[in-house]
Amino acid sequence: MTQRIAVITGGSRGIGLAAAHELGRKGFSLVIVGQHEPRVDQAVSELVSFGVEAVPIVVDVADSEVVMRELGEHPLAQDAEVLVTCAGVMSEKMAKTLRTSAAEWDRVMGVNLNGTFNAISAIAPAMVQRRSGRIITVSACLGRFSGPGLAGGLAPYRISKAGVNALTKNLAAELGSGTRGILVDAMCPNHTRTDMGGPDAPRSPQESADTIVWLATREHTADIVTGVLWEDRQIVPW
């Protein structure tokens, strides 16, 4: 049986770690990417203790050179069937556009949008060559042009996630909208109990990871829909 590999940025905590556990239970070997070595190592030990094969990669996803080196030259990562870009940071609570410093803008864009681009740039070319792969970008409802999105405030966060949505839709089109073996989709986890979401959020990380795992493992049929935004396994408007 061939080894199935998933790379998960932001896999050391929260929603990414919950997705890692579930993909591990389904037989995937995992490459866990995070920024802080102790947390990444702890997540990997936890997964290994459950019998999951997992390796750590410690990088700042905002650093394109380092990401390209660490992920782009890692044999396991290069064989990945699934890439989940889950690494993300929230912006300062008062970060309305005109109250956002250039440093805060760059920090949030660097991780959320550039980090997504960097991870995809390092992993997707091998998928394209094999004509097989799935890319799942973890976005946010706050980045939608409809519904609860782009209603003001948290400007760098909302706009970075709107950018993630645009990147996802554009890339899916460039890769033939599923016709060339690659599925590219964005998903909104909704307000979730993690370090980012806080202890009072209504959803568990496991509930939020469900759509990620479903996108990573759904059957690739001829009429499959990809290049869209998902929430609870349903398509929602961008």
Ligand SMILES: NC(=O)c1ccc[n+]([C@@H]2O[C@H](COP(=O)([O-])OP(=O)(O)OC[C@H]3O[C@@H](n4cnc5c(N)ncnc54)[C@H](OP(=O)(O)O)[C@@H]3O)[C@@H](O)[C@H]2O)c1
């Ligand atoms: N929680 C929510 O309510 C919610 C709602 C909508 C969307 N989301 C999105 O869901 C994703 C996961 O959120 P979460 O709530 O699980 O967040 P979290 O618990 O705060 O975890 C964030 C993850 O991102 C990693 N990370 C942050 N900055 C990084 C960097 N520069 N380089 C590499 N890794 C980095 C962290 O790694 P370390 O452990 O090494 O720091 C950690 O694994 C994010 O993209 C977030 O925007 C969350």
